[in-house]
Amino acid sequence: MRMVLHFDSRTVTEPVLSRTTLKTGALINILRASVGARRGEILIEVEDEKAKEVEEILKTQGVDVIELVGAVQKDDEKCVHCGACISICPTEALKFNGEKRVIVEAEKCVHCGACTKVCPTEALTLPF
């Protein structure tokens, strides 16, 4: 399960993730983080069995948690299936299907945003 955590000016200075790990024993994988002085946003991945528990603990510490389902969004009205995004994706989440259309394999996407910056038709967006 992937979650986006939003920290405010108070929680951002707390060792929230370490505390969560200690309390739940869950292994938390940080996929992406942008942390500033006043607020922060971190994308984490947690094993599914522990996900609910981790979410609870995070929330009690005052962190705003959004469960992330799906992946980068592709607007099929705009996409021309050129494939310019394919070799950019670090996890090979973008690929051709049998019809030579470009598709997103949602479970592989780590929301890094690399592809959204290369698409010539602005067909790709991150859902948050």
Place this chain on the structure above:
Amino acid sequence: MVKSVEEINQKIREGNVRVVTAAEMKEIVAELGPEQAAKEVDVVTTGTFGAMCSSGAFFNFGHSDPPIKMQRVWLNDVEAYTGVAAVDAYLGATQLSETEEGYGGGHVIETLVEGKEVELRATAYGTDCYPRKEIVTEISLDDVNQAVMLNPRNAYQRYNAATNSSNRILRTYMGTLLPNFGNVTFAGTGEISPLNNDPEYRTIGVGTRIFLCGAKGYVIGEGTQHAPPYGTLMVKGNLREMDPEYMKGAYFPGYGATLFVGIGIPIPILDAEMAKFTAVRNSEIETKILDFGVARRGRPVVRKVTYEELISGKVEINGEEVRTSPLSSFYMAERIMNELKRQIEKGEFLLTSPVDRIPREEVFKPMRQREIRVVKSVMVKAFTISPDTGIEDAAKLIIEKGVNHLPVVKDGKLIGIVTSWDVAKAVALKKAGTVSEVMTKNVVVTFPEEPVEIAARKMEKNSISALPVVDSKRNVLGIVTSEDLSRLLAR
């Protein structure tokens, strides 16, 4: 056995023509051989759909009251070229909007083809016959007199693929190139693209009727930069008859605007030779992977490659697998081949014989330049210091010599640089010590033979104002500063 285009058209009219796509033809020839295939098949449809920068459209806007002789004109803030006549203009696909980032001529053309309105704005100097000096209005394709797509260079037969040896990400017209050979991008549709199926240009020539973005268009000659086997076509078509489905305004981040153009060309199978040509395979179509990490005209060739390898999704470079990205849409190219096939079968699309052939031999010459200015010719003496020079002494040297940059050298090799700013800051903070504590260690350098434009770009990219000039052993030969360069480049 020899067929004529007229005979094929007769079959089309009678409804018994045999049309196959270029993809299908490979199999047919493999199975039957060229002789038999030529008997069975009358037309092979080809297709390509890629970002074709060299595209645009002519417009005649009609006359306003009182009339205006447009000196400058903008469509949705994208400027079109008016040096043609009073109310004629040519809008290029790569022209950028003056107000909106990520928007350009290609988007304007797509918007118009979608049936929407765009804002027309023009200014003029005013004449006795055209007194009006400015106008702002809305127009759609229904309002203009002519709207003709005219593309100086489209449908590249094959194209150089791109990669990047440098250690930074590059944003190019070949898409985004990751550092350290991180990926390869390529353009063109290989064995299904038009010119690869008629490499001698026997049936594709001046006057060939083609499928251009959903309309019937024409080849009007060889394209600019035509240099077989990197052949190109100049094409035209009526924008009003086009279908937005088969074109797309685009923007390559960090590079600029362009237009995805969909082209399909029917190839009449006149004889066994044409059947053989249309059986060409991706494995037989070669191109080169060029290193865009070197910003020179003569970009180094990393290796030769076939379209088969490029299309497979990975190629090998220096023993490593590198993933590839096409920049042309194979999905759209196939749709175009199939749509053209359908139109011919239905009798909606008749073939033409070229009225003239396009050249089979041509070279793509480089620009004749007055001179290529290199760093060596503008560099000045650098005053170097050693890492254990005191900050005070460095400050003195800066003032005495009237310079802003001091390369730091150890055992003859460049190891850092201190600027007057670094020194001033150290002095202000009352730091007493050596320059090694305040110097920048990661120095961006240039070389004596590097063109000054590249040195200028390095400074701009890194927001710095000077580059030490070093030889291959990192010995400091001099320094170039942005002031010297801008003086030179302004000339």
